[in-house]
Every structure is written in structure tokens, then in C-alpha cells.
Amino acid sequence: MRSAKVCIIGDFAVGKTSTVARFVNNEFSEKYLTTVGVKIDTKQVDIPSGSVKLIIWDVAGTDRLSDIELAYLRGSAGFILVADGTRTATVESALRLKADIVAQYGELPFVAMLNKFDLSDEWQIHHDELAVSRSAGVEWITCSAKTGEGVAMAIETLATSISDAATEST
Amino acid sequence: MKPNKLDELRDILFRPDHEKLEALRARVEHAEARAADVAEVLPDSVAASFERDSRLVGALRKPLRECISESVREDPEEFADALFPIMGPAIRRSVAEAFKAWIQQANQAIEQSLSPRGLSWRFQAWRAGIPFGQYVLQRTLLYRVEHIYLIQASSGLLIGHVQQGDLHSKDEDAVSAMFTAIQEFVKDSFSGDEPQRLRTAELGELTLWAVHGPGAVLVALIRGVPPAGLRTDLQVVLERIETRFDHEVRNFAGERAELPDLEPELRSCLRTSLREPEIRRTKQRFSPALAVLGVLAVGVIAWAGYGIWMQSRVARIAEAFEATAGIVVTRIDRAGRSLVIRGLRDPMAPTPEEIAAAEGWFGPVDASFEAYLSLDRELVLARARAVLEPPDTVSMSLDAGTLHLAGAAQPLWISAIGTAAASVAGVERIDVSGLHADSDGLLAAVRTLLEPPAEVGLALRDGVLEVSGTAPKPWLDRVLATTLPNGVDSVDHSSLEFAEMFALRGIEREANAAVLIFDSGSSSLAGAQGVTVEEIVESLVEYGALAEELGLVPSLTITGHSDASGTFDLNVALERNRAETVASAFQDAGVEPAWIATRSHLDSGVAGARMPGVTLQLEARSSVERPVQD
Ligand SMILES: Nc1nc2c(ncn2[C@@H]2O[C@H](COP(=O)(O)OP(=O)(O)O)[C@@H](O)[C@H]2O)c(=O)[nH]1
Ligand SMILES: [Mg+2]
Numbered sequence: 197m198r199s200a201k202v203c204i205i206g207d208f209a210v211g212k213t214s215t216v217a218r219f220v221n222n223e224f225s226e227k228y229l230t231t232v233g234v235k236i237d238t239k240q241v242d243i244p245s246g247s248v249k250l251i252i253w254d255v256a257g258t259d260r261l262s263d264i265e266l267a268y269l270r271g272s273a274g275f276i277l278v279a280d281g282t283r284t285a286t287v288e289s290a291l292r293l294k295a296d297i298v299a300q301y302g303e304l305p306f307v308a309m310l311n312k313f314d315l316s317d318e319w320q321i322h323h324d325e326l327a328v329s330r331s332a333g334v335e336w337i338t339c340s341a342k343t344g345e346g347v348a349m350a351i352e353t354l355a356t357s358i359s360d361a362a363t364e365s366t
Numbered sequence: 367m368k369p370n371k372l373d374e375l376r377d378i379l380f381r382p383d384h385e386k387l388e389a390l391r392a393r394v395e396h397a398e399a400r401a402a403d404v405a406e407v408l409p410d411s412v413a414a415s416f417e418r419d420s421r422l423v424g425a426l427r428k429p430l431r432e433c434i435s436e437s438v439r440e441d442p443e444e445f446a447d448a449l450f451p452i453m454g455p456a457i458r459r460s461v462a463e464a465f466k467a468w469i470q471q472a473n474q475a476i477e478q479s480l481s482p483r484g485l486s487w488r489f490q491a492w493r494a495g496i497p498f499g500q501y502v503l504q505r506t507l508l509y510r511v512e513h514i515y516l517i518q519a520s521s522g523l524l525i526g527h528v529q530q531g532d533l534h535s536k537d538e539d540a541v542s543a544m545f546t547a548i549q550e551f552v553k554d555s556f557s558g559d560e561p562q563r564l565r566t567a568e569l570g571e572l573t574l575w576a577v578h579g580p581g582a583v584l585v586a587l588i589r590g591v592p593p594a595g596l597r598t599d600l601q602v603v604l605e606r607i608e609t610r611f612d613h614e615v616r617n618f619a620g621e622r623a624e625l626p627d628l629e630p631e632l633r634s635c636l637r638t639s640l641r642e643p644e645i646r647r648t649k650q651r652f653s654p655a656l657a658v659l660g661v662l663a664v665g666v667i668a669w670a671g672y673g674i675w676m677q678s679r680v681a682r683i684a685e686a687f688e689a690t691a692g693i694v695v696t697r698i699d700r701a702g703r704s705l706v707i708r709g710l711r712d713p714m715a716p717t718p719e720e721i722a723a724a725e726g727w728f729g730p731v732d733a734s735f736e737a738y739l740s741l742d743r744e745l746v747l748a749r750a751r752a753v754l755e756p757p758d759t760v761s762m763s764l765d766a767g768t769l770h771l772a773g774a775a776q777p778l779w780i781s782a783i784g785t786a787a788a789s790v791a792g793v794e795r796i797d798v799s800g801l802h803a804d805s806d807g808l809l810a811a812v813r814t815l816l817e818p819p820a821e822v823g824l825a826l827r828d829g830v831l832e833v834s835g836t837a838p839k840p841w842l843d844r845v846l847a848t849t850l851p852n853g854v855d856s857v858d859h860s861s862l863e864f865a866e867m868f869a870l871r872g873i874e875r876e877a878n879a880a881v882l883i884f885d886s887g888s889s890s891l892a893g894a895q896g897v898t899v900e901e902i903v904e905s906l907v908e909y910g911a912l913a914e915e916l917g918l919v920p921s922l923t924i925t926g927h928s929d930a931s932g933t934f935d936l937n938v939a940l941e942r943n944r945a946e947t948v949a950s951a952f953q954d955a956g957v958e959p960a961w962i963a964t965r966s967h968l969d970s971g972v973a974g975a976r977m978p979g980v981t982l983q984l985e986a987r988s989s990v991e992r993p994v995q996d
Contacts, residue, residue: 197623198619198621199523199539199620199622200523200619200620201522201523201543208881208929208975208977208978208979209977209979211896213879234547234551236540236543236547237540238537238539248620249539249620251522251539251540251543253543253547256975263554264550264554267554268547268550270520270521271520271521271522271523272521273620280894280896282894282895282896283892312896315894315896318893318894320894342896362620362621365619
């Protein structure tokens with residue numbers, strides 16, 4: 197089985213840790229997040245072309261990546277971008293984070309999750325913001341770490357693009 | 367002569383030379399052509415110069431040195447990578463030489479020493495038949511390499527993993543990634559300009575050793591105290607792997623199946639070193655002389671025993687018959703090859719053949735007995751056992767005509783026992799007070815009595831009722847106050863979790879993951895929240911009730927955070943204000959003020975994110991461990 201390193205990034209409190217917790221086998225205590233600044237979980241994802249074991253790095257970042265957080269991204273096969281639908285600013289910081297990553301590591305497969313869909317009544321996201329995202333090559337998938345809606349689908353999408361990218365390069 | 371005639375003449379005389387001269391000038395003046403010329407002769411010139419004398423070496427020495435140091439300065443990484451496969455072995459060889467010399471010296475020093483320990487070890491080593499030096503090593507070393515991880519340096523992806531066969535491990539991919547994360551963290555947090563690498567870590571009984579190469583890290587998890595030489599061995603294996611699988615290691619993209627040849631290399635690192643194995647072997651050495659003595663001794667004893675046995679044979683058989691309950695012997699003797707016996711016999715008693723055989727008589731037996739009913743206790747019990755057919759868990763005893771029964775049995779059997787016992791000759795009364803339903807029956811009775819909730823598991827083991835799963839505390843209180851049926855001696859509820867505790871932990875987990883979001887720079891709550899104050903208050907109130915039920919005291923620490931903009935002092939004030947805002951919102955909504963403490967994230971120095979938000983830390987302590995407040 198192929199294994200692939202994946203980082204989950206986004207502004208504070210957008211639901212990164214909650215999303216991972218909903219999806220994975222817990223391996224290490226949350227305490228690592230506050231002490232080492234990163235927590236690792238794994239998840240085997242079955243996709244049409246086989247199975248991929250994702251090794252997910254939850255980086256305790258905020259709206260900009262520090263050097264060490266950027267270093268944690270080294271060797272990633274892809275990343276998960278998370279924003280909070282109730283806070284427009286988090287969409288902007290997600291785009292900024294993505295630009296930082298691309299500048300450092302080049303284009304990588306990724307998936308963008310617009311979280312807290314269970315609160316969609318309070319969402320502030322407007323069409324123009326989503327249009328900005330789209331022009332930056334980001335299609336948001338709506339999901340909720342609270343209800344689980346959309347989470348598995350988004351992560352399977354990422355696993356598939358990683359697997360496709362790997363097949364292309366060989 | 368006319369001048370043009372002269373030109374003509376010169377032309378005739380010098381033309382070929384002139385053309386040559388032109389060509390020569392062209393070659394000298396054009397750098398490119400000159401370079402091509404020199405290139406043609408350069409190798410030969412260099413060779414010739416070398417043959418002749420050492421001037422060329424002298425001339426080249428300085429520029430070459432310049433050249434190398436320049437490129438090292440420019441890109442040391444690349445240089446080190448290129449040199450790694452050569453330098454590793456070279457350095458090791460010279461270190462090994464130095465080490466060997468040192469060991470020899472040490473060896474001599476110890477060999478010549480007359481200390482008691484030195485002598486005793488020498489003696490032991492001689493007995494074991496191994497070199498003294500090796501023995502000393504064995505005395506001092508005892509370790510086992512339990513896991514080997516080969517990790518891609520850049521990504522933390524696990525390229526290969528092997529472990530001792532009898533071990534289980536956590537998800538090795540996660541371990542590998544976490545190792546890399548921690549190493550990255552250490553590198554970032556504690557080292558200056560020079561990149562530091564995690565080489566060793568002690569974790570109680572376990573030692574972690576890491577050796578680093580340009581493309582990969584080899585990590586060994588070792589139990590006990592590994593010898594220094596093991597690190598060298600790990601280094602050698604890593605170098606070999608990086609040479610053999612250079613391409614695969616550098617371009618590893620998570621596909622482990624592509625590297626089957628790697629495993630034997632990694633396996634070679636799984637060493638086990640046991641203390642004194644050789645010595646134990648010599649102790650078990652086989653001694654032929656001892657064996658001969660043993661055989662002789664057995665022969666003498668057997669011969670003597672046989673004689674005695676022959677003489678006492680019939681006498682012992684007679685005694686055995688007389689000692690057997692339910693048998694009365696009137697006559698016993700030997701007639702030729704058979705044994706002749708006459709007397710009375712209870713049908714429950716063993717047969718004459720059985721008794722004789724138990725005494726070693728396998729020849730013919732001529733027995734003739736009259737039937738009778740014995741009132742011997744053993745016989746009555748045997749009769750009762752045959753009639754009542756009690757399960758193995760029931761014990762019986764007879765005391766002055768009363769049959770006592772004790773132990774666990776099926777309820778149906780217990781209810782029928784009275785009538786059945788009346789038909790056993792020799793039993794006048796029956797006592798069933800020691801009987802109780804067997805664990806199945808008993809468990810069914812207990813279940814009806816206690817009405818356990820669906821999440822509770824009940825089991826009976828040796829009279830102990832084991833209660834597990836989850837149940838509300840009042841239920842357990844009721845269980846402990848109930849008189850339980852015969853056969854249940856005590857209740858073990860150590861693996862029972864209170865439903866209240868379960869719910870309590872759930873609320874804790876949720877509250878401790880919550881973030882209340884503030885607008886940047888402001889100490890009023892932002893409009894949109896993942897979890898609202900109202901939702902949290904609702905859980906806190908429930909938490910309070912649960913804690914009370916369990917006799918615990920809740921405590922809630924509210925920590926204010928701030929983002930990276932602004933000065934330290936301003937941020938501390940802002941963080942305090944944010945925590946206070948949340949605290950008063952909670953109190954207004956009815957949360958007990960005594961539970962609540964507030965703090966600033968920056969000021970208290972706890973780890974945590976820089977963000978405009980507030981986090982909670984909710985816990986409950988037993989009132990005894992409540993910290994003394996001043
Ligand atoms: N309503 C709602 N709240 C969420 C969701 N995901 C996360 N949260 C809440 O958002 C806050 C921050 O979540 P967390 O996972 O710690 O975010 P992180 O900082 O990105 O790791 C917590 O209070 C979560 O309970 C969601 O899908 N819906
Ligand atoms: Mg988090």
C-alpha cells in the first residue's frame with residue numbers, strides 16, 4: 197500500500213483538529229499539538245485505484261506559517277486547506293497559506309474544505325469571495341466537522357489526486 | 367627595375383612562405399583556435415611534465431586548494447553528500463584502529479591486574495572457554511534492538527520498518543512521522559546556526575538511537591544498554607542502504623512494496639545480546655563417568671527392591687483387601703500361580719481384580735464373594751454419588767447419617783435432591799444449606815434481583831460478582847446495599863465506569879476543544895461562533911450536576927489568547943479582558959463563580975496558539991484534592 201504525507205492547514209479555529217479527529221485513527225494525544233506544534237494521525241483511504249494510507253500532520257498554525265511550520269510541510273504529497281464558512285477572513289488566509297506553500301514547494305495536490313456547514317445560516321461567504329478563490333484555482337467543498345458531512349468525501353478526493361499525481365510522475 | 371616588377375619578383379620568391387606566415391598568425395591571434403591547439407597537446411604535456419619533475423604538482427597545488435575550499439564554502443551540503451559514502455568508511459576505519467589499540471592496552475592492564483574481580487572474571491572466562499576480553503564485554507552488555515525504522519529525511523515517510531517477532535507496535539507510519547516532527551521541533555527550538563540532529567533519546571528502559579545520512583535516517587529502538595559499537599554498525603547499514611538504494615531512497619514516494627531487498631538489511635540491525643549464554647552451556651556439559659555411576663546405582667536398587675517385593679507380595683495384597691471398605695476377607699492365599707480369596711463384598715466396592723492389580727498382581731485371581739451392603743462412610747458416599755449424580759462443583763460429606771451437600775449446581779437438580787437422597791441406603795437425613803445455584807443459574811437470579819442497565823456486564827468468578835461497563839452511580843449504590851443470594855461472596859466493581867463520569871469526560875473533551883472567537887484587537891466576542899456561549903453554559907450546568915453526583919468539584923480555567931500583532935503588555939491586557947468577558951458571560955448565565963479562574967495565555971507562559979480567542983480547561987477533582995487557597 198502506498199503511504200502519503202498530508203498536511204492540514206488553515207487559520208485558527210477553522211476546525212482543522214476537529215476535522216482530523218472526525219476522520220482518523222487517533223495515534224497521539226492532542227498534547228503534542230501544544231508542545232511540539234504538530235500532531236500526527238493516520239488513515240487508510242480506499243479509492244478506485246487501490247488503497248492509500250494518509251499520514252496526516254495537523255500543524256498548529258494560524259494565518260501565516262512560521263519557518264518551522266513550513267518545514268513540517270516538507271515532503272508532503274498534498275495538503276488540506278480548511279476555512280471557516282462563518283468567517284470570511286479565513287478564506288483569505290487560506291488562499292495566502294496556499295500561496296506560501298506553492299512558493300516554497302511548488303504545486304501540490306490539495307483539497308479545500310469550507311467548514312462549519314452545520315452553521316450555514318450564519319455563513320458570510322459571498323459569491324464574489326468564492327469567485328476570487330476560483331480564479332486562484334481553489335474550489336471549496338462544503339463540509340462540517342461537527343456532523344461529519346462532506347469530510348470523508350473531501351479527503352477521498354485528495355487521496356485520489358495524490359494517487360493520480362504519483363502515477364503520472366512514474 | 368620597375369617597382370611593380372620588384373613586387374612581382376618578391377611574390378614569386380616569397381609567396382609560399384607568406385601564406386604559411388598568414389596561417390600561423392591566424393592561429394596565434396584567434397583564441398579559440400589556440401585553445402583547440404593546446405587542448406590537443408595538454409594531456410601529453412601534463413603527462414610529460416609529471417615524468418620529468420614535480421614542478422607541475424607544485425604549480426597546481428595552490429589553485430586546486432583554492433578551488434576546493436571555494437566550492438565547499440559555496441555549497442557544503444553537496445560536497446558532504448558526495449563525500450559521505452567514502453568518508454564514512456574511512457573515518458570509521460581509522461577510529462576502529464585507534465579503538466583496537468586502546469582495547470588491547472586495556473586488556474593487558476586488566477589481565478595483569480590481580481584484583482579479585484579481575485581474577486574471578488579470568489577464571490570464569492577460562493571455564494567458559496572464551497577470550498577474556500569477550501567475557502568482559504558479555505558481563506557488561508545486555509541489550510536488544512526491538513525496532514528499526516528507516517525514514518526518509520525530507521518527508522518523514524517510513525521507507526522500511528522491522529521489529530523483533532514477539533512485539534507489537536503502534537502504527538509505525540505515525541511513529542516515523544512523529545519522530546521527524548519532534549526532530550524538526552528540536553532542531554528549530556534549541557540549535558543555533560549549525561543544524562543539530564536528534565541522535566539519542568532515553569525513554570526509561572528504552573533507548574532511541576538515530577543515525578543520519580544525506581537522504582535517510584535510521585532509527586533504532588533499543589531495550590537495555592547498547593554497546594557503542596552498535597551505533598557504528600547502524601551507520602554502516604545506513605551507508606550501505608544509501609549506496610545500494612540511493613535512487614529509491616531519495617525519490618521514495620510512499621510505495622514500500624517497491625523495496626523488498628531492503629528488509630534483510632534492516633533485519634541485520636535487530637540484534638539481541640544476552641548475558642552469559644556461553645557459560646550456561648558449559649554447565650550443562652554431559653559427563654560419561656557420572657552416567658555410568660547412575661546406571662550402576664539404579665541396577666543395585668532395583669535388584670534389592672525386587673527381592674523385598676517378592677517376599678511381601680501376598681502379605682501386602684491381603685492387607686490391601688482388608689483395608690478396602692466394603693470388603694470382608696475370610697480367606698486369602700496362593701495356589702500355584704493364582705490368588706485365592708473368599709469373603710463378603712458390597713457392590714460399590716472395587717472388584718478383587720482391581721485391588722490385586724493395584725498391588726501389582728497381574729496373574730489369575732480366584733475370587734468368590736457374597737453380596738452385602740456396607741455402612742462404611744466411603745461406601746455410603748459412593749452409593750449416594752451413583753444415585754444422585756452431582757456435578758463436579760458439588761462436594762458431599764457424611765456425618766452420623768447426615769449427608770451434607772455444598773457447592774454450585776443447576777437449580778433443577780437442587781430441587782429434586784431431597785426425594786432422590788431418601789433411596790440411598792445409609793443416608794438418614796440430608797443437609798442442602800451449603801448448596802447454591804451454579805453460576806448460570808446464580809447469574810440469572812442476580813440479574814433479576816439487580817436489574818442492571820443494558821451497558822452493564824455481569825460475570826461470576828469464584829464467588830465474586832464482577833460488574834463492568836457503564837452504569838449510573840445510584841444503581842451501584844443500590845447493588846452494594848442489596849443482600850445477594852447464596853454463592854455470591856463479594857462484588858468487584860473496579861472496572862465499572864459511572865455513566866455520570868462518562869458523560870462528564872465527554873463534556874470535558876468538548877469544552878476543552880472549544881474556541882470562542884474574538885474580533886482582532888477587540889475584547890468583545892465575534893458574531894459567528896462554532897460553539898456559542900449558550901451551548902457551553904448548557905453543558906457546564908450539566909457538568910456541575912454530574913460532578914455533584916460523583917462528589918467532585920469542578921474547576922474551569924478560562925485562558926485569553928491574542929494574535930501576533932500589538933505589544934506584549936497590550937496583548938496581556940487584551941487577553942485578560944477577553945477571559946473576563948467570557949467569565950462574566952458564564953456567570954450571568956448561571957455558572958457557579960467559585961469554579962472559574964481566568965488567565966492570560968502570554969502572561970501564564972502556557973503553550974497555546976496565538977489567536978484572537980479564548981480557550982477553556984475544564985476538570986473535576988475530588989473535594990479532598992482541592993488545592994488549598996490562600
Ligand atoms: N459548529 C461547528 N463548530 C466547529 C466545526 N468544526 C470545528 N468547530 C469548532 O471550532 C472550534 C475550533 O476547532 P478546532 O478543530 O480546534 O480548530 P483548529 O484550530 O483549526 O484546529 C471548536 O470550538 C470546535 O468545536 C464544525 O464543523 N461546526
Ligand atoms: Mg487545531
